Amino acid sequence: MTGTAWLQFLVLVALVVAFTPVLGGYMAKVYGGGAAPGDRVFGPVERLVYRATGVEPSRDQHWTIYARSLLAFSAVSVLLLYLMQRVQGSMPLNPTDMAGVPEPLAFNTAVSFVTNTNWQNYAGEITMSHLTQMSGLAVQNFVSAAVGMSVAVALVRGLVRRRSGTIGNFWVDLTRSITRVLLPISIVGAFVLVSQGVIQNLDGFTVAHTLDGAAQLIPGGPAASQEVIKELGTNGGGFLNANSGHPFGSPNGLTNLFQMFLILLIPFSLTYTFGKLAKDRKQGWALFGAMFVLWFASAFAAQAFETDGNPELDALGANQDTVAELAGGGNLEGKEVRFGSSASGLFAATTTGTSTGAVVSAHDSFTPGGGAVPLVNIMLSEVSPGGVGAGLYGMLVFAILSVFIAGLMVGRTPEYLGKKIQASEMKLITIYILAVPIVVLVFTGISVVMDTSQASILNPGPHGLSEVTYAFTSASNNNGSAFGGLTGNTDWYNTTLGLSMLVGRFVLIVPALALAGSLARKQTVPPSAGTFPTGTPLFVGLLVGVVLIVVGLTYFPVLALGPTAEHLGL
Amino acid sequence: MGDLIFVAVVVAFFAVAVAYVKGCERIVGRDSGRETFVGADSDDAAGAVEASAGATP
Numbered sequence: 273m274t275g276t277a278w279l280q281f282l283v284l285v286a287l288v289v290a291f292t293p294v295l296g297g298y299m300a301k302v303y304g305g306g307a308a309p310g311d312r313v314f315g316p317v318e319r320l321v322y323r324a325t326g327v328e329p330s331r332d333q334h335w336t337i338y339a340r341s342l343l344a345f346s347a348v349s350v351l352l353l354y355l356m357q358r359v360q361g362s363m364p365l366n367p368t369d370m371a372g373v374p375e376p377l378a379f380n381t382a383v384s385f386v387t388n389t390n391w392q393n394y395a396g397e398i399t400m401s402h403l404t405q406m407s408g409l410a411v412q413n414f415v416s417a418a419v420g421m422s423v424a425v426a427l428v429r430g431l432v433r434r435r436s437g438t439i440g441n442f443w444v445d446l447t448r449s450i451t452r453v454l455l456p457i458s459i460v461g462a463f464v465l466v467s468q469g470v471i472q473n474l475d476g477f478t479v480a481h482t483l484d485g486a487a488q489l490i491p492g493g494p495a496a497s498q499e500v501i502k503e504l505g506t507n508g509g510g511f512l513n514a515n516s517g518h519p520f521g522s523p524n525g526l527t528n529l530f531q532m533f534l535i536l537l538i539p540f541s542l543t544y545t546f547g548k549l550a551k552d553r554k555q556g557w558a559l560f561g562a563m564f565v566l567w568f569a570s571a572f573a574a575q576a577f578e579t580d581g582n583p584e585l586d587a588l589g590a591n592q593d594t595v596a597e598l599a600g601g602g603n604l605e606g607k608e609v610r611f612g613s614s615a616s617g618l619f620a621a622t623t624t625g626t627s628t629g630a631v632v633s634a635h636d637s638f639t640p641g642g643g644a645v646p647l648v649n650i651m652l653s654e655v656s657p658g659g660v661g662a663g664l665y666g667m668l669v670f671a672i673l674s675v676f677i678a679g680l681m682v683g684r685t686p687e688y689l690g691k692k693i694q695a696s697e698m699k700l701i702t703i704y705i706l707a708v709p710i711v712v713l714v715f716t717g718i719s720v721v722m723d724t725s726q727a728s729i730l731n732p733g734p735h736g737l738s739e740v741t742y743a744f745t746s747a748s749n750n751n752g753s754a755f756g757g758l759t760g761n762t763d764w765y766n767t768t769l770g771l772s773m774l775v776g777r778f779v780l781i782v783p784a785l786a787l788a789g790s791l792a793r794k795q796t797v798p799p800s801a802g803t804f805p806t807g808t809p810l811f812v813g814l815l816v817g818v819v820l821i822v823v824g825l826t827y828f829p830v831l832a833l834g835p836t837a838e839h840l841g842l
Numbered sequence: 843m844g845d846l847i848f849v850a851v852v853v854a855f856f857a858v859a860v861a862y863v864k865g866c867e868r869i870v871g872r873d874s875g876r877e878t879f880v881g882a883d884s885d886d887a888a889g890a891v892e893a894s895a896g897a898t899p
Contacts, residue, residue: 335870336863336867339863340860343859343863347852347853347856350852351849354849354852358845375844375845375847375848376844376848379848379851382852383852696869696870699869703866767851771855774855778855778856779859779862782859782866786863786866786867786869789870790870
């Protein structure tokens, strides 16, 4: 790694560490139930929303009502977004005359954006009208992120409330997440991006003539407003097909750094929110520590693999150290030279450690080791630091599993934040942990043996297996990044990836909310000499170990046959 | 026809998800309910909580 690469890495770390308590403390007030900064500004807007929708904000919900409200909201969101895509050809704000989106693709895209996955089997600039982008996809970027934040906050309430059967009000959490967190940061962030050259207009294509006389279509559109929430909400769906690798979406190194900061901001900050609401900041910092260790290690590994370059190119006599010195050398295949191999590796680890899925480079062109980093990151259930909200509730599930394992070791009933962890909680956690691997491995297995799905695999051997595994892993974990090398816009992949996204989102959210409901009803027990402390470095180490072991045991065979076999074959 | 199929798939998935909530409720309702609210079932527990609506975080 070059000095510049290290500097960028450390600046990003410093920004994240500095802003975590600031935003985390603010969000604790937003979700804490008392007075919060900005009440005078946001209060009237929220009251208007509650009045228009018939919501009684002071009435908290039982977890089953919370879950049904969330499911109903998501179902309506999928159907509306599906309809919007199908009829976009006869709607306004369509300067490029986009036709209605075909049914399988409209289904895949609607599910994708509602589940915060943002897997894209289409190129935005030649498929979606501006109306669909602005009032369909961008709106879902906000609300799907807010849904994740709501679930996380509900689970935190479950942990901190005593003898209570309610975990908050879904509609209030949803509204406040949007009005008080996502919208204000997005507005400021969009101006930052526009100042650096990200486009924001309502134009269609501009025809440019190249030096040899060819006509080139230059896309226009409201990119900045979508780019900012794409990263902040860990959505990842690009306005443009090249995503954050397109100069209109991220023109320079500063915007690249800013976008990585936006991706990490809320997931890390929510750990501080958790600590504040639990009235024990060590608990929040412990989760932060575990997330940080996983993210830092993966970011370092991805950069190291990519800056080392491709040994097969060395064997052919190519000097990867001196080529494109400004880009840091290394493996530059499939990368933007304005970012280089190191920043591309850092972005890949950041976007897959969260549930973002935005890309600045082709993960398919990474070295086998570098390509394994995003794949493993997503397989970790995205808790490093994970998606907006999804990262926190995922890590809390692993934390409870960790104290359960620790309890087995010392022969005591496990406790977390004074709540006894019993059979019902462990059943819910088992469902939570097994649901996604089952979907990933079953659909991957079917896809590599069926003729029709095999035809979509563009590379033979271990790399092809990695491509298919990555697709289902990305969809099921609601990441949305594509490895590449797989033709996903087919009926099989549109449908099965869509179903994977639905399962990966809602089959996990329901037990997470049930866990919240179960824990909220319990009385806390005072800590004793046998209580395993969960705010210490030892617990951070245990938590990281549990995350890695659970993933290692689940996915080892497919990782051995995919990226490991390919790496050993170099 | 394609529209009908995909709308049906979405509606069916969320209908199953609502049944899944019921299934998880049965898991939650067994031991923790008995322990926390001695002599009360989960509905009573939920009712007890309505009174504490708006309580802290």
